[in-house]
Amino acid sequence: MTTLFDRFERAFMPNYGVPPVALARGEGTRVWDVDGAEYLDFIGGIAVTSLGHAHPALVEAVSTQVATLAHTSNLFLHEPEVKLAERLLALLEQPGKVFLANSGTEANEAALKLAIKYGKTTGRSYFVAAEMGFHGRTLGSLSLTGKPSIRDQFGPFATDVRFVPYGDADALAKAVDENCAAVFLEPTQGEAGVVPPPDGYFAAAREIATRTGALLVADEIQSAIGRTGHWFAHQADGVVPDLLTLAKGLGGGLPIGAVVGFGAAGTIFAKGDHGSTFGGNPISCAAALAVLDNVDLEHVRAVAERLRTGLEGIAHPLLNGVRGRGLWLAAVLTEDRAAQVQTAAQQAGFLVNAVQPDAIRLAPPLVVTPAEIDTFLAAFPAILTEAHHG
Incomplete structure (x- = not known):
């Protein structure tokens, strides 16, 4: 069966390779792929979707x-x-x-x-x-x-x-x-x-x-x-x-x-x-x-602090620390396994970006909620473990 990925590869120049996910729709901080799988979007189109997906305004x-x-x-x-x-x-x-x-x-x-x-x-x-x-x-x-x-x-x-x-x-x-x-x-x-x-x-x-x-x-x-x-x-x-x-x-x-x-x-x-x-x-x-x-700056500051503090509180052999400002952070790794973290996160229902071999970029929409931050933080240690040993 010809897939959307096949069609992409045939129609487009190879400078992007073939992206790993084909998205169909989005709402707020969540997106769904063409097969119906749901993801929490923690890259936001590379810090673009400030208000999330399909914001009414x-x-x-x-x-x-x-x-x-x-x-x-x-x-x-x-x-x-x-x-x-x-x-x-x-x-x-x-x-x-x-x-x-x-x-x-x-x-x-x-x-x-x-x-x-x-x-x-x-x-x-x-x-x-x-x-x-x-x-x-x-x-x-x-x-x-x-x-x-x-x-x-x-x-x-x-x-x-x-x-x-x-x-x-x-x-x-x-x-x-x-x-x-x-x-x-x-x-x-x-x-x-x-x-x-x-x-x-x-x-x-x-x-x-x-x-x-x-x-x-x-x-x-x-x-x-x-x-x-x-x-x-x-x-x-x-x-x-x-x-x-x-x-x-x-x-x-x-x-x-x-x-x-x-x-x-x-x-x-x-x-x-x-x-x-x-x-x-x-x-x-x-x-x-x-x-x-x-854009609500007070909200951004509050959830950004929640995300940073939560990441800093994770003790894991693959996590070396966190850097950045606001809702624009990098989870810094102890090994060059960012690609594996990105893949493991995708499999767990999160979209993140391996911006460098040892760094995962996190830039969720500015409307991300405290509960969504907590959902990601709760899942991240297992994602790191899968990437570390996978």
Whole structure:
């Protein structure tokens, strides 16, 4: 019998392989596969489904908008995009300007173009980013991505990017001088395994960038929109970047990205410098507004603390600890058995992500309940045991 997996393999390029689960529907924090098996979703579409699956407010916003005005291009404006830009700036509590895109890598491409233009007008020629950082897979964003396994085969790149160890303020200070156009950093590294920096690192990065005149770009594609318990992760550090990139959780499942330029960085682009046919799409903007209206930061903080405390209380030979911020955590393993943990979790009815060989990424929808947290915590030791001995 031909299965959906067979059809996928025949129809699609092999860059994803064949995913292990074929999902059919979702509701809240739960999803069902094509065979009817139920899973508790603790990856949330890679920190995307902020309100969970089929949230009534998101369904209503998208349904109403698609029946009203689905697309305009950038030749015309519409109210949802204006409301979204205004709302983001209000949450940021800083004067700035917004550009809307369709994804995280497009947001970072726009930020890179802004930095390149800034560099050309100020005589600056190179960029600094972090080892193991991830900023996207399109060529500009990939040039900033410090993962050799996905970067090197597509080089050389047009931009001069110099990589430094993440969290090392001294190395950053040595790498950045008056010829550096911009520093690109994640407030917590996502694809590296949910790795937060040492205390004070982002403040040091801000001081280094300000002293040398480089732009500081905060890539918050994964960390923003309440994921860490703050609207934006950089707010916890008391640091304002020059450019901020957003995507993933902003749309709650609809494709959207954004760049916010603060102060003078918001006016680097002139008319015609950049554009996007679908950026600022009315449907995606309506979805983003619904997300911003329904994220409850107090709830996120409470369930995040419950999840962290519960994981820290598990004594198991395969579990080495937990790291991360808010509802964006990594269960760090003592052995490179993350793939086995992911499989064992799936068999037990949970979706998690083997983000690194020794790290399991947990990013459930922000509406996850205390009871659902407890269900996962109760099952996790047996999942670890199965992965350890299986």
